[in-house]
Amino acid sequence: MSHRSAPDTVRYALTGAAGDYGRTLLAQRAPGIQPRVLCDIDTAAVRGLLTELQVPAARIVDADTPEAIANAAQDPDAIIIVPSIDLLPHASYDILVEATGRPEAGFDAAAHAVQGERHVTLVSKEIDSFAGVHLAHLAASQGTVVTPALGDQPANLIEWTDRLRAYGLDIIAIGKSSEYDLIFDPETETVTQLDETIAVPGFGDLQHLGDDLTATLAARAEAVAALKRTATADSCEMAVVSNYTGFTSAAPEMLYPVVRPSELADVYALREHGGILPEPGHLDVFSALRLPGETSFAGGVFAIVRTGDPRTWEILRGKGHVVSRDGRTACLFLPYHLMGVETPVTLTEAVRHGRAVTPHLPTQVSVLAGRTTRAFSAGESFVMGGHHHDVEGVAPVVLAIDDAPTDIAPLYLAGMSSLDADLPAGTLITLDRLTGCPTALLDAWQQSRRAGSRTH
Structure with a gap:
């Protein structure tokens, strides 16, 4: 852990702020914890949520440019609502709570936070399943923490x-x-x-x-x-x-x-x-x-x-x-499991003490992969959706990494890709069948596979 001073107040940024997890966290008034930046495409929903939670209107500030964020930040009590993760690097906060559930956007937010030497707690398990190992090791190398969040089952x-x-x-x-x-x-x-x-x-x-x-x-x-x-x-x-x-x-x-x-x-x-x-x-x-x-x-x-x-x-x-x-x-x-009700403990432990929920760094022991439940044709794109982030026409499978094909495709990388060949029903999806996979996410997966091993 780097020698950084522990702040009196832990300030967090929250993505997917209008969602259920965001609500359960924002509803908590844990001492020494302050929401600082709330990110969601639906900024009106975030403002409405804060109003329902009886946050004074004077504290709520919308900002859609770096300049607007800088102006709002002059008030130490302001809660700044932003519509895009691209604005998060311009905000000042101690730890990111990544809760979009959207693999590409969430990974971008988490990666930028780590690169900016900020702590991250990954509520989005989708990201953690293929990039969490890489992000945790990268953060540890520079004295910060990437950790799952208490309140969620993992x-x-x-x-x-x-x-x-x-x-x-x-x-x-x-x-x-x-x-x-x-x-x-x-x-x-x-x-x-x-x-x-x-x-x-x-x-x-x-x-x-x-x-x-x-x-x-x-x-x-x-x-x-x-x-x-x-x-x-x-x-x-x-x-x-x-x-x-x-x-x-x-x-x-x-x-x-x-x-x-x-x-x-x-x-x-x-x-x-x-x-x-x-x-x-x-x-x-x-x-x-x-x-x-x-x-x-x-x-x-x-x-x-x-x-x-x-x-x-x-x-x-x-x-x-x-x-x-x-x-x-x-x-x-x-x-x-109490969702965001428990998460303030994770935020405090990470920011004030440099501790994740476990002292052990993760390694890629298993992979969340996908097996087709119907035939797909070359050129088709996989579609993600639904409350539980299913990939349509694909069944999730959890495989020990040592038993999986070397070019196994993590489910959520497949979910953002297209096929360059026909794929029969019952086929385990591998990277060689995919095209259009986001480069940054593919690199994060490859880095996760290369991360050092440990004895569990």
Whole structure:
């Protein structure tokens, strides 16, 4: 860390400021934290948001030129709204919160911040999945920090894994729940996910794992097959976690078992002990199953550990901790992720102490890639969109980098490119099939692959 003085007030710039993450961060009035520059194409929405959050109008200043930013900056309490990331280098701030979710624009903002020797927290996992390793190493070389943000599942799971390792626990698996619970109502024999409800006759017989765990999980999955439980964002987040922890995916598409939180220690045990894991060292996503009125897992994170001393863990089981039926494993979990509500801690740690959410720099352990789900023709361009940043016609897969083709294409590089050849359904996308990929992003990916290794 360079010898820079810690500011009394941590001033942050925020991209994608009108989004949900931006709102949850701006709503926080943590002491010593100040929003300084808010960037979004929809500046009116940002102004409206600040008004809803009861920020005095006198503090809100729109600026669309470097000169206007300089004038606004004369007021130390001003919150400056800008319409373009191109204006951010002209603003004064300590740390960038990158939350656009747009790979090219977000990468530009993050790269310029790092080059300007500012700290960065990457809320945009899309960028972190292919360029995070490069950006983190580049920042470290000049005494700044690039880090995931607490409040999002990757940072929470990375920090949780570090903590349990520090306890001396032997972790065999880590993971998170998908964003939205499956709520089973025994009275109506229905399962609800968000605003969609489906009939599941006989599901009551599947409420408990029973003697045949594999059969029960298969029957649950079949019963809720009409609900879309997977999301590209889940795979993206797990790829980021892999790069910081060394754990690799339990399956390229993630397993998504339908599991009650109280069952996690049994389900994520090794196969030889009746679970679903072929070996230790994997990460995964599960669909949280609960009854109406039961506490939600709230998109939380978990780790499965070997128990060791039986008496210790029987004591802990008695206190309500989740221990497997055979006593071999336990699940330790954080049943929440609070988005921007938690992020002020990340900002303070980075700016005042030069600390990321983990002391370990990431390496490219895994890659978020894509496999076509339909045939594509030469000349077609991939299209990104949707709430979970899907690439249309492409399924996300998380591959260990050592098992992937040497010219594997990260999903979000493919998503901004065109094809120079026909591509059948079921094909893993590689760089040699692409044209028009943004040069800066491609270089960042190549730099990430070349970053130094470490033992996780």
